[in-house]
Amino acid sequence: MAPNTTHGNNVFEQLHLFQALIDRVPSPIFYKDIHGCYLGCNKAFEDFLGIKQKELIGLSDVDIIKDRQKDPLHGMVDFNIPGCVGAGKYETSIRRPNGSERIVIIEEAPLTDMNGNFAGIVGVINDITDIRIAEKERIRVSKLESLGVLAGGIAHDFNNILTMILGNISLAKIYGGVNTEKLQRLLESAEQAITRAKDLTRQLLTFSKGGTPVKKVASIRDLLESTVAFVLAGTAINYEFDIAPDLSTVEVDENQISQAIGNIVLNAQQAMPNGGTVRIIAENITLANADGPLKKGDYVRISIRDQGIGIPEEYLDAIFDPYFTTKEKAGGLGLSICYSIIQRHQGHIGVESTLGVGTTFVIYLPAAQTEYREEKQTEKTMVMNGNGRILVMDDEETIRSIVGDILQYLGYTVDFAKDGEEAVDMYSSRPYDAVILDLTIPGGMGGKETIKHLRAIDPAVKAIVSSGYSNDPIMSDFAKYGFKDVIIKPYTIHEISNVLKSVIS
Ligand SMILES: Nc1ncnc2c1ncn2[C@@H]1O[C@H](COP(=O)(O)OP(=O)(O)OP(=O)(O)O)[C@@H](O)[C@H]1O
Ligand SMILES: [Mg+2]
Structure with a gap:
């Protein structure tokens, strides 16, 4: 016999059935009239909010939520304005009677009567607290895993470098008095290892805020030629250049760009x-319109093409991700570093690849409007002697002493200050030909403040800002702050001698 829905007795039966039905649902369910007053709920709702259905009926959220200010559930009230027919889904938190705070997603849908008129709201509460906790846990674990890969890679490289330095130095001590030629070679080798350690920290810094490029006008030709020759020295790989004779200059952080090019060339070699042959093409390109991430304007386009194994299509999206690697014992950081460097130069890097044929990486760098002065480059490899009085401000005793030795060797007279106050005092009693200011002095006046005072005393002060960590805009924009040049620690005797020479002359 078909149930007679219009028969009075059956209404109670059906209500009972309905209640039994929703009571079986494990998530809290409620329904309300058009004024936002509760019409009923299920057993799970009673348990969740610690209120019996018979007490609930006729109440609104305002009545059941004691602490409205703190409890965002009262937001539901807004939804219940008469005539509102929308459906809603939102996240909020609810305090349970036992005091525990639960994160929930409340989904609400309009209820209509038999004539299709809006009659109220039905809602279900999904407690997602445990899912959220698990999610957080998973993110934490994956962060730690990433960090682990990174730390493992660094520790490995650093230990190798340190071994080289230590080994060379201990041998140097042994040979010291006996074989000066050998001593020279050992120390050079230790010096090279330190350069590698310096490069490694710089690579890591590109990922941190410290990676802000310290830009100078540079010749891409020189940069490409020296980097490629360096990376491919002693390998079975040939290389060819095709560089436009009128190639524009670029304003770049030479170390960073050289690192990016080096990583790509190294990948080419490994592929x-x-x-085989790596072909490097550099040309001027003008974009008449913005193209993807690139604004319209003049660019230098560098293509690096190999004849290697190629990259499978499904990997193309992933190769710039940190830690993505198909190689055994590789960190997978190379291309992500390239990407981050090129991006910080307002450029773009892309890739094209055909399996078994080869891969081409294409880099766009904004062209600079300034001419590049050739002489400076050749000077760089020479130690430049000089004379004059230099004030060195650094909080670290060991740095002051080694910089002092170097500068005296170069022919300068050196005075030291351990912080900005001391530097200002000394400068005001007698000006110097140049000052080298450390950017950060823990607990004292650093370079940024000091230069202001020095410029007040002597507007023509020749100051060089120095730091091991270039995250401060001062390092990339030193001139704006009144510095004449910048030098990044650790620096070689060549570098400091050239910076001083150019600042003083
Ligand atoms: N020229 C190329 N030819 C073929 N595959 C390449 C080439 N360049 C990159 N790849 C692929 O992209 C992946 C990521 O390159 P990336 O330089 O970021 O890391 P890696 O070379 O694996 O490790 P690391 O550079 O840290 O030593 C490589 O493992 C390789 O699969
Ligand atoms: Mg690589």
Whole structure:
């Protein structure tokens, strides 16, 4: 017999059935009239909010939520304005009777009567607290895993470098008095290892805020030629350049760009285990319109093409991700570093690849409007002697002493200050030909403040800002702050001698 829905007795039966039905649902369910007053709920709702259905009926959220200010559930009230027919889904938190705070997603849908008129709201509460906790846990674990890969890679490289330095120095001590030629070679080797350690920290810094490029007008030709030759020295890989004779200059952080190019060339070499040729093309390109991430304007486009194994299509999206690697014992950081460097130069890096044929990486760098002065580059490899009085401000005793030795060797007279106050005092009693200011002095006046005072005393002060960590805009924009030049620690005797020479002359 078909149930007679219009029969009075059956209404109670059906209500009972309805209640039994929703009581079986494990999530809290409620329904309200058009004024936002509760019409009923299920057993799970009673348990969740610690209120019996018979007490609930006729109440609104305002009545059941004691602490409205703190409890965002009262937001539901807004939804219940008469005539509102929308459906809603929102996240909020609810304090349970036992005091525990639960994160919930409340989903509400309009209820209509038999004539299709809006009659109220039905809602379900999903407690997602445990899912959220698990999610957080998973993110934490994956962060730690990433960090672990990174730390493992650094520790490995650093230990190798330190071994080289230590080994060379201990041998140097042994040979010291006996074989000066050998001593020279050992110390050079230790010096090279330190350069590698410096490069490694710089690579890591590109990922941190410290990676802000310290830009100077540079010749891409020189940069490409020296980097490629350096990376491919002693390998079975040939290389060819095709560089436009009128190639524009670029304003770049030479170390960073050289690192980016180096990483790509290294990948090219690794992709050609049986040898082959890397072709490097550099040309001027004008974009008449903005193209993807690139604004319209003049660019230098560098293409680096190999004849290697190629990259499978499904990997193309992933190769710039940190830690993505298909190589055994590789960190997978190379291309992500490239990407981050090129991006910080307002450029773009892209890739094209055909399996078994080869891969081409294409880099766009904004062209600079300034001419590049050739002489400076050749000077760089020479130690430049000089004379004059230099004030060195650094909080670290060891740095002051080694910089002092170097500058005296170069022919300068050196005085020291351990912080900005001391530097200002000394400068005001007698000006110096140049000052080298450390950017950060823990607990004292650093370079940024000091230069202001020095410029007040002597507007023509020749100051060089120095730091090991270039996250401060001062390092990339030193001139704006009144510095004449910048030097990044650790620096070689060549570098400091050239910076001083150019600042003083
Ligand atoms: N020229 C290329 N030819 C073929 N595959 C490449 C080339 N360049 C990159 N790849 C692929 O992209 C992946 C990521 O490159 P990336 O330089 O970021 O890391 P890696 O070379 O694996 O490790 P690391 O550079 O840290 O030593 C490589 O493992 C390789 O699969
Ligand atoms: Mg690589």
